[in-house]
Amino acid sequence: MNAHDTAPVPPPGCPAHGSGARVPLHGPEFAADPQAYYEHLRHYGAAAPVELAPGVEATLVTDYAAALQLLQDSGSFRKDARRWRAFNEGKVGPDSPVAPLLAYRPNCMFADGADHLRLRQAVTDSMARVDTRRLSRSTEQISRYLISQFAARGSADLLGDYAKQLPLFVFNELFGCPADIGDRVLFGISGMFDGVNAEKATEVLFQAVGELVALKRSKPGGDVTSWLMRHEAGLSDEEMVHQLALLLGAGAEPLRNLIGNTLHRLLTHERYAREGGLIDEALDDTLWENPPMSNYAPHYPAADTELAGQHLQAGDLVLVGFAAANTGPALRAARQAGSNRAHLAWSAGPHACPSKEPARHITVTAIEHLFNELPDVELAVPEDSLTWRPGPFNRALATLPARFTPARTGRSAEPRPTPGAAGPEDATPARPAERGGMWSQFLNWLTR
Secondary structure, X not given: OOOOOOOOOOOOOOOOXXXXXXXXOOOHHHHHOHHHHHHHHHHHOOEEEEEEEOOEEEEEEOOHHHHHHHHHOOOOEEOXXXXXXXXXXXXXXXXXXXXXXXXXXXOHHHOOHHHHHHHHHHHHHHHHOXXXXXXXXXXXXXXXXXXXXXXXXXXXXXXXXXXXXXXXXHHHHHOOOOHHHHHHHHHHHHHHHHOOOHHHHHHHHHHHHHXXXXXXXXXXXXXXXXXXXXXXXXXXHHHHHHHHHHHHHHHHHHHHHHHHHHHHHHHHOHHHHHHOOOHHHHHHHHHHHOOOEOEEEEEEEOOOEEEOOEEEOOOOOEEEEHHHHHOOHHHHHHHHOOOOOOOOOOOOHHHOOOOHHXXXXXXXXXXXXXXXXXXXXXXXXXXXXXXXXXXXXXXXXXXXXXXXOOOOOOOOOOOOOOOOOOOOOOOOOOHHHHHOOHHHHHXXXXXX
């Protein structure tokens, strides 16, 4: 889709200002005030021309009804990224910063038709077997461990020290990772999303998950990996590795952002502090106004078509603006009418989030336990000094500094590994260092 000749004026500071070019969804200006950009994009209609990274063009659907049409019409709009015309024509290379989240992988997120149904059913059924009581117990144990590492200091970065680590630890437990494999899973996912030696981190993650699959083939247990393996869909080892990597990676980063964004809301809105006990409400408000995945759900038209009056060519990259749709006029009216969970933060249609309930449960449990342990926790810096990580897909703070009364913990935690131990800068992480990684330390802490 080409930008209109009479394009509306972009927000101040936007690189597209006055040029008629596509509106960039990257850079510090967009990260600082995305709602100003979404308001501008609505002037194009239900969909708008955007740029995800330099030279990476896409169409962003900003209207709720159009987004639902796209998400539910799996015949006209496909998920298989091998249809992406710009990538196939070499206009976007594999080294593009957005390629890791858009390039094809053989998992249920990039599958269509019968392949998607088979893979998705295996994932959905396996995640449905997670016991809520076990999930609560695991989250509380992990929360207690992470808090024990900083409680005595009286200060912490609630993102780096807590929200970032907790989902990875919980998933390691749910997926039955032993110490050595779990250390490398944490290293791999952290490196992929932090962008530090991401290629090596991805290699480490897939190797670790491959070893986990081999382990569970010989010694299955009561964990998601074993349930997925025993599912009637009969997943091959390669399919197992890719579904597990998807669940670990696509689950950890949004959940980290959801915990962080909800904590940010609780610490910066006086109403929550005044009334207290509103974690569920703060979580819903966050999903409406600051969802952890703001723009995603890549789709590709199977043939030249129209969406809400916009012409699209076969193979064009089309994304859903979850944050824009949530805050648009249509959903604003629905929210005021009391439909508090009508938002699109979990997506919709056949590819909607399969882990919605576990994610919500983990978030509420993690925040409740943090406030129980540190009841006077508060933001340590002025709110307007906080910065948001740039990028078109995630909505996430860079840090969330907090302070509180130093607390004594029941059990002291082992110190974190030094930066040289299984760190992203290591070309070949050494096995002895990995066995002393964060997951190993947590398992040792549990048995003391």
